[in-house]
Amino acid sequence: FCEMNGAVFGAGMPKEPALSVNKWILSKTATMADTLAKLIDDFSFNEASNAMYHFIWDTFCAWYLEAIKPIMREGANEEIAETKHVCGFVMEQILTMLHPFMPFVTEAIWAETAPRANMLMCESWPVLTAYTDTKAEKGVDYLFDLITAVRSLRMGVNIPPAMKIDLKVKGLSEASLSVLTQNETIFKTLARVNDLDLHYTDDLPKGSISQAYNEATLIIPLEGVVDIEQEKARLRKDIANKESFIVRTKAQLENEAFVSKAPANIIQDKRNALAEAEQTLANQQKILANLS
Numbered sequence: 001f002c003e004m005n006g007a008v009f010g011a012g013m014p015k016e017p018a019l020s021v022n023k024w025i026l027s028k029t030a031t032m033a034d035t036l037a038k039l040i041d042d043f044s045f046n047e048a049s050n051a052m053y054h055f056i057w058d059t060f061c062a063w064y065l066e067a068i069k070p071i072m073r074e075g076a077n078e079e080i081a082e083t084k085h086v087c088g089f090v091m092e093q094i095l096t097m098l099h100p101f102m103p104f105v106t107e108a109i110w111a112e113t114a115p116r117a118n119m120l121m122c123e124s125w126p127v128l129t130a131y132t133d134t135k136a137e138k139g140v141d142y143l144f145d146l147i148t149a150v151r152s153l154r155m156g157v158n159i160p161p162a163m164k165i166d167l168k169v170k171g172l173s174e175a176s177l178s179v180l181t182q183n184e185t186i187f188k189t190l191a192r193v194n195d196l197d198l199h200y201t202d203d204l205p206k207g208s209i210s211q212a213y214n215e216a217t218l219i220i221p222l223e224g225v226v227d228i229e230q231e232k233a234r235l236r237k238d239i240a241n242k243e244s245f246i247v248r249t250k251a252q253l254e255n256e257a258f259v260s261k262a263p264a265n266i267i268q269d270k271r272n273a274l275a276e277a278e279q280t281l282a283n284q285q286k287i288l289a290n291l292s
Contacts, residue, residue, distance in 0.1 A: 007088035010114030014085045022086040023136035025064045030128035070189045093126045139179040149213045150191040167193045168200035168219040235288045242281040249274045
C-alpha cells in the first residue's frame with residue numbers, strides 16, 4: 001500500500017505535520033520506540049514482539065493506513081505530500097524496530113525501498129521524542145473510538161457494512177466537535193456516513209437508533225435503510241434467545257454441584273458469556289424500544 005501510493009522513503013525526518021492523523025501516528029511511533037527499547041533492555045522479548053505486532057496491525061495498518069486513504073484520494077497537494085512523507089518515514093521506523101525480530105526480511109525491504117548509505121543493521125535505534133504529542137493522540141483516539149461506536153451501532157441492526165447512512169450527533173463538547181470537524185472526511189469514510197449533522201439538538205427521531213458515547217449521543221435514522229418491521233421481529237427473536245440463554249447459564253452457575261466439579265476456566269468462560277449476553281440483551285432491548 002505504501003509503495004503503491006507513493007510513500008516517500010529515505011527522505012529523513014518530516015517537519016512537524018499539519019494534519020492531526022499524521023501527528024497521531026508520529027506520536028504513537030515515538031511511544032512505541034521507547035516502549036520497545038525498554039522491553040528489549042529488560043529481555044522481555046515475548047512482550048516486545050507482542051507490542052510490536054499490535055502496533056503494526058492495529059495502530060498502523062487498521063487505523064492509520066485506512067485513515068489516510070481519503071487524504072491520498074481527495075486531499076490538497078500539501079496534505080498528500082505531507083502524508084506520503086510521514087507514511088514512508090513511519091514505515092522505515094517500523095522496519096528498524098522490527099529488525100531484531102525479523103532481520104533478513106526487514107533488511108531486504110530496507111534495501112529495496114530507497115538508495116541507502118548503510119545497511120539496516122547499522123542504523124541507530126529511533127529516538128522520536130520530538131514527535132510526542134499527547135493532545136493529538138487523545139483527539140485522534142477519540143475520533144477512532146467514535147468510528148468504532150458507529151460501526152457497533154450499525155451492526156446492532158444489521159446495516160450492511162458497505163451501505164452509507166445518515167448520522168446525527170448530539171451533545172458534543174467543543175473539543176470533540178473540533179476533532180470531528182477537522183477530520184470529517186476521515187470520519188465519514190471509515191464510518192460509512194453520507195450526511196453528517198454534528199450540531200443536532202432535537203429529540204430522538206421516530207424510527208431511529210441511538211447510542212451514548214462519552215458526552216455525545218450517536219443517532220442513526222433507519223427510514224429507508226432497513227425494513228423496520230422486519231428488524232423488530234428479528235430483535236424480538238434474538239431477545240427471546242438471549243433471555244433463554246441467560247436463564248440457563250445462571251442456573252448452571254448457581255448449581256453448587258456443577259461449580260464444584262467444573263474446571264476454573266470453564267466457570268470463568270460461563271461468567272464471561274453471561275456478562276456479554278446480558279450486555280447484548282440490554283442493547284437489543286434499548287434498540288427495540290427506540291423502534292417501537
